[in-house]
Amino acid sequence: MKMSRSAFMVFVLSILLVLSGCFSGQTETSPEPADEKKSGGEQKSGEKKILRLNNNEEPGSLHPGTAQGTHDSWILEHAFEGLTKKTPEGEIVEGIAKDWNVSDDGLTWTFNLRDDAKWSNGDPVTAHDFEFAWKYALNPESASEYAYQLYYLEGGEAYNSSQNKDEYAALEEKVGVKALDDLTLEVKLAEPTPYFLDLTSFYTFYPVNKKVQEANPDWALEAETYVSNGAFKLTEWKHKESMKLEKNENYYDKDKIKLDEVQFVIIDNADTAWQMYQSNELDLVYPLPPDVTGELSGTDDPEFEIAPDLAIYYYNLNNEVKPFNNVKVRKALSMAIDRKSLVEHVTQGGQQPAYGIIPPGIPDVEGDFQENSGDLFKEDAEEAKKLLQEGLAEEDMDQMPEFTLTYNTDEGHKKVAEAIQEMWRKNLDVNVTLENVEFQVKLDREKAGDYQISRGGWVGDYVDPMTFVDLWVTDGSFNDANWSNPEYDKNVKIGKTSMxxxxRMEAMHKAEEILIEEMPIIPLYFYTKPFTVKPHVKGIFTPINRYPQFIYADIEK
Incomplete structure (x- = not known):
């Protein structure tokens, strides 16, 4: 069969595109309009620097006030900027705030904003946008899971906890954040907070364009209406497929931003993402499949890196569902797991077995907090069997009923669940059904208490033990285990308020000990960040409590 001339040309062009590696992530030629000639009459083309990544879940929310997961934050951290930001070295430096001062009692902070900060639509970023954003997150009607991070503000908890709509306006007025003028933000805290400055770089503390929010409450749902103030702006969002960020020309520090575009594909299968990386369709992959991490860990592959992480992998036990309401049953399930085998043969990424809830990397009064805590419990299969029988007897149950372990779709989570399923079968003679669901579905079911055991993970929002211990306070937003202990709450309060x-460190050590003694959750291991990045990508950095950051990345031939 003969090929028409036009079809032949299409064929040739498609072959040339493949051979030129147009999906290699290095550069993409972007021709200038034909009527725009360079001096000398020669038409030239510019090269776009495009970074291609995978996000392993569809974002649940890209509104700073309602976002709650790492699949949200990776986008937000590059599309927005708070009063402060973190350098590649982890130092907290000026962001939208050019400077600040704090009162002697540590309660009143005054932030002076830079006058050249703009939103992606050209509006100036003002102190009013910060006041509006923080009060929006605290508004009970916003249903923000992270509103509790703003309880450090005077009146923050009272406003967010109110169930009387008639008093919302009066309570909002009492919240300790106020724009004194366009460029001056006054913040009043309920108690002195040693890590407050670190918090101001976290996404719940980002500003929101007040005019945009008031004109269109759904602005954060689509790229066409999205407005942000960071180094990049969201220009395309094909839901559950892909997202595209482009350099924000209105960003005050745009000259330091080298990338023109960042393209995300949304893939919940790590094996597929890895295959795309191998075929040069992606430039950076995180997370990696466990078997790939295991293979690369024993090599000196320059594209492979294991970065530290301020994070814990654990299982939630629904303490309101029998027999998980029984502490002996909970302890039995925890003690029957071989964590060393889990990290060496399943996760294979240099993870550390967790016998507490605070990861390494957080300073104590002296030394490292986690090292000072040591192992707060031991694995013991025989003792686990004994505890399980005692606990079941206390609940008038002859044997452990079959139960379900729910995890969000991911090959790594599946392998961990399968390994623990076998450990429980072997060591306790119990049967567990595994169930995988989308991440947002898992989150929603946990909030509704519609689960028995679920996979959990937490990346510290700031570098202090409090970012972990306050997760399980009574009625806490992320206390999906539905556990309560007054003594625990008391120690968390001391840790939050003492100067x-x-x-405060002694109180948080005590809180951790109480939690492990009652085991409402099962700590498994402390994360690392194993990822691969192509040699032509420069400038990626990995803060201890963030995904790989590309704000200052560059693409080099």
Whole structure:
């Protein structure tokens, strides 16, 4: 069969595109309009620098006030900027705030904003946008899971906890954040907070364009209406398929931003993402499939890196569902797991078995908090069997009923669940059904208490033990285990409010001990960040509590 001339040309062009590696992530030629000639009459083309990544879940929310997961934050951290930001070295530096001062009692902070900060639509970023955003997150009607991070503000908890709509306006007025003028933000705290400055770089503390939000409450749902103030702007969002960020020309520090575009594909299968990386369709992959991590860990592959992480992998036990309401049953399930085998043969990424809830990397009064805590429990299969029988007897149950372990779709989570399923079968003679669901579905079911055991993970929002211990306070937003202990709550309160570092660290050590003694959750291991990145990508950095950051990345031939 003969090929027409036009079809032949299409064929040739498609072959040339493949051979030129147009999906290699290095550069993409972007021709200038034909009527725009360079001096000398020669038409030239510019090269776009495009970074291609995978996001392993569809974002649940890209509104700073309602976002709650790492699949949200990876986008937000590059599309927005708070009062402060973090350098590649982890230092907290000026962001939208050019400077600040704090009162002697540590309660009143005054932030002076830079006058050249703009939103992606050209509007100036003002102190009013920060006041509006923080109060929006605290508004009970916003249903923000992260509103509790704003309880450090005077009146924040009272406003967010109110169930009387008639008093919302009066309570909002009492919240300790106020724009004194366009460029001055006054913040009043309920108690002195040693890590407050670190919090101001976290996404719940980002500003929201007040005019945009008031004109269109759904602005964050689509790229066409999205407005942000960071180094990049969202220009395309094909839901559950892909997203595209482009350099924000209105960003005050745009000269330091080298990338023109960042393209995300949304893939919940790590094996597929890895295959795309191997075929040069992606430039950076995180997370990696466990078997790939295992293979690369024993090599000196320059594209492979294991970065530290301020994060814990654990299982939630629904404490309101029998027999998980029984502490002996909970302890039995935890003690029957071989964590060393899990990290060496399943996850294979240099993870550390967790016998507490605070990961390494957080300073104590002296030394490292996690090292000072040590192992707070031991694995013991025989003791686990004994505890399980005692606990079941206390609940008038002859044997452990079959139960379900729910995890969000991911090959790594599946392998961990399968390994623990076998450990429980072997060591306790119990049967567990595995169930995988989309991440957002898992989150929603946990909030509704519609689960028995679920996979959980937490990346620290700031570098302090409090970012972990306050997860399980009574009625806490992320206390999906539905557990409560007054003594635990008391120690968390001391850790939040004391300005005596020794006192607050001792209180948080005590809180961790109480939690492990009652085991409402099962700690499994402390994360690392194993990822691969192509040699032509420069400038990626990995803060201890963030995904790989590309704000200052560059593409080099």
């Amino acid at each position: 005596d570092q020794k006192e």
